[in-house]
Amino acid sequence: xxxxxxxxxxxxxxxxxxxxxxxxxxxxxxxxxxxxxxxxxxxxxxxxxxxxxxxxxxxxxxxxxxxxxxxxxxxxxxxxxxxxxxxxxxxxxxxxxxxxxxxxxxxxxxxxxxxxxxxxxxxxxxxxxxxxxxxxxxxxxxxxxxxxxxxxxxxxxxxxxxxxxxxxxxxxxxxxxxxxxxxxxxxxxxxxxxxxxxxxxxxxxxxxxxxxxxxxxxxxxxxxxxxxxxxxxxxxxxxxxxxxxxxxxxxxxxxxxxxxxxxxxxxxxxxxxxxxxxxxxxxxxxxxxxxxxxx
Amino acid sequence: xxxxxxxxxxxxxxxxxxxxxxxxxxxxxxxxxxxxxxxxxxxxxxxxxxxxxxxxxxxxxxxxxxxxxxxxxxxxxxxxxxxxxxxxxxxxxxxxxxxxxxxxxxxxxxxxxxxxxxxxxxxxxxxxxxxxxxxxxxxxxxxxxxxxxxxxxxxxxxxxxxxxxxxxxxxxxxxxxxxxxxxxxxxxxxxxxxxxxxxxxxxxxxxxxxxxxxxxxxxxxxxxxxxxxxxxxxxxxxxxxxxxxxxxxxxxxxxxxxxxxxxxxxxxxxxxxxxxxxxxxxxxxxxxxxxxxxx
Numbered sequence: 001x002x003x004x005x006x007x008x009x010x011x012x013x014x015x016x017x018x019x020x021x022x023x024x025x026x027x028x029x030x031x032x033x034x035x036x037x038x039x040x041x042x043x044x045x046x047x048x049x050x051x052x053x054x055x056x057x058x059x060x061x062x063x064x065x066x067x068x069x070x071x072x073x074x075x076x077x078x079x080x081x082x083x084x085x086x087x088x089x090x091x092x093x094x095x096x097x098x099x100x101x102x103x104x105x106x107x108x109x110x111x112x113x114x115x116x117x118x119x120x121x122x123x124x125x126x127x128x129x130x131x132x133x134x135x136x137x138x139x140x141x142x143x144x145x146x147x148x149x150x151x152x153x154x155x156x157x158x159x160x161x162x163x164x165x166x167x168x169x170x171x172x173x174x175x176x177x178x179x180x181x182x183x184x185x186x187x188x189x190x191x192x193x194x195x196x197x198x199x200x201x202x203x204x205x206x207x208x209x210x211x212x213x214x215x216x217x218x219x220x221x222x223x224x225x226x227x228x229x230x231x232x233x234x235x236x237x238x239x240x241x242x243x244x245x246x247x248x249x250x251x252x253x254x255x256x257x258x259x260x261x262x263x264x265x266x267x268x269x270x271x272x273x274x275x276x277x278x279x280x281x282x283x284x285x286x287x288x289x290x291x292x293x294x295x
Numbered sequence: 296x297x298x299x300x301x302x303x304x305x306x307x308x309x310x311x312x313x314x315x316x317x318x319x320x321x322x323x324x325x326x327x328x329x330x331x332x333x334x335x336x337x338x339x340x341x342x343x344x345x346x347x348x349x350x351x352x353x354x355x356x357x358x359x360x361x362x363x364x365x366x367x368x369x370x371x372x373x374x375x376x377x378x379x380x381x382x383x384x385x386x387x388x389x390x391x392x393x394x395x396x397x398x399x400x401x402x403x404x405x406x407x408x409x410x411x412x413x414x415x416x417x418x419x420x421x422x423x424x425x426x427x428x429x430x431x432x433x434x435x436x437x438x439x440x441x442x443x444x445x446x447x448x449x450x451x452x453x454x455x456x457x458x459x460x461x462x463x464x465x466x467x468x469x470x471x472x473x474x475x476x477x478x479x480x481x482x483x484x485x486x487x488x489x490x491x492x493x494x495x496x497x498x499x500x501x502x503x504x505x506x507x508x509x510x511x512x513x514x515x516x517x518x519x520x521x522x523x524x525x526x527x528x529x530x531x532x533x534x535x536x537x538x539x540x541x542x543x544x545x546x547x548x549x550x551x552x553x554x555x556x557x558x559x560x561x562x563x564x565x566x567x568x569x570x571x572x573x574x575x576x577x578x579x580x581x582x583x584x585x586x587x588x589x590x
Contacts, residue, residue, distance in 0.1 A: 014390035
């Protein structure tokens with residue numbers, strides 16, 4: 001504010017906001033980090049400084065190169081990473097196509113807004129509802145199995161449609177593609193249309209224009225969307241739980257189960273590991289972009 | 296792109312877009328239809344009659360779960376989160392217009408909150424309140440206040456830990472929207488008000504506030520809907536009671552009747568009502584603002 005007279009000082013205006021994050025984000029994270037080194041008995045937490053929780057998390061992992069079975073933690077991380085990569089790749093491709101269509105092929109702002117709203121309306125429905133809405137379609141007696149059987153393509157119902165890796169990935173894509181579309185669309189709308197014209201005038205084909213002009217200039221949106229999708233999938237336990245029929249392991253699920261058994265130090269150690277892995281992935285992505293410039 | 300004829304790419308992308316929309320809506324429409332399943336009907340097609348039977352069942356409650364109570368809790372929490380998000384984000388947004396020490400840190404902390412795996416935040420808050428409980432109990436014990444001690448359950452609750460957990464999720468969105476709004480805000484209006492002798496409060500109240508009111512309504516709506524649907528951050532930070540989405544998540548593995556679809560339909564109707572109301576309010580504020588400016 002340019003006013004020279006007294007207005008409320010900035011720190012006071014930001015104080016309640018800051019306080020919330022201090023109390024409910026920073027302090028809890030500090031506690032998680034601290035408690036990951038504590039010990040626990042059946043009913044109480046004992047302050048200590050031990051690496052035992054981390055050693056437990058990776059117990060058996062040392063045999064990795066001995067040709068034996070993978071330990072539970074690594075297996076779970078690999079499974080979660082697999083979901084992460086699959087969902088990321090699929091949402092990236094679909095999201096890019098949709099955002100590109102909206103930004104470059106829909107000509108009037110009115111139509112753009114309308115189609116955009118069309119995509120966001122499903123987000124007003126609860127995520128759990130959107131997950132279980134696949135049940136009548138994918139189930140053993142679901143629409144797809146009935147349809148395929150009626151046509152005679154299959155004899156017996158397909159079992160892998162529901163409560164499987166397939167349904168987990170499908171639900172993730174269904175729920176979170178929008179997180180890719182919004183930032184990418186935002187970036188694409190900022191691209192100067194003259195650049196596209198120039199590329200075409202210089203003889204670039206459609207693909208060449210997309211690959212050499214649109215993709216590099218949408219980089220920020222692509223990265224922000226990717227960060228969203230990756231962090232959501234890495235920490236997820238709800239989607240994998242519901243769509244995996246509570247049978248598929250995930251890192252989030254491990255933490256949730258340990259918490260429900262009040263094994264806080266073990267859960268905290270796993271949370272720290274998860275956080276480090278996720279941060280490393282984000283760090284890799286953010287090296288190329290400054291989020292704050294893009295608002 | 297600028298010329299009259301559509302390229303073949305347009306039709307391909309339009310088809311992709313149409314399929315994407317079908318993919319988004321198809322499953323949801325299925326469960327809305329199935330929630331009106333006749334009393335004899337099951338979780339999948341065919342429909343055996345059309346009835347409100349499952350809505351009535353829902354109203355009676357589902358087993359041990361008191362859906363109506365969870366519904367009321369979620370609405371109450373959503374409303375409080377909405378109010379707090381608007382006020383705190385507005386304060387922070389105003390503060391970010393000026394320079395203040397630590398603004399950079401605050402910005403990155405709130406972005407970190409957005410991309411932090413929710414299970415980690417939830418575990419941290421759960422842990423924090425557990426330690427608060429332990430501390431409170433030992434204080435009461437050493438103080439000899441056994442009467443209070445017996446009555447003391449936990450500090451965790453809807454409007455303590457769960458509220459904090461929700462705010463770590465809604466406030467970053469609120470701040471990002473505020474920053475985007477003020478980035479595009481023309482300070483000339485305020486300067487004019489100030490030149491005409493308005494105090495900082497007057498220029499805020501009569502100039503800035505009416506101009507940003509529609510965005511504030513949008514932030515409020517965002518706050519409510521994010522809270523209404525939040526599971527992951529609430530899961531470990533709520534204590535003995537549950538919000539509606541948490542109950543819903545639990546019900547997915549136990550309920551095997553279309554009553555769960557009816558619940559899905561009801562929660563969706565609430566979301567749509569909130570969105571519709573918000574949209575009407577924003578329009579009203581805009582037209583009123585427009586009339587004022589014209590007058």
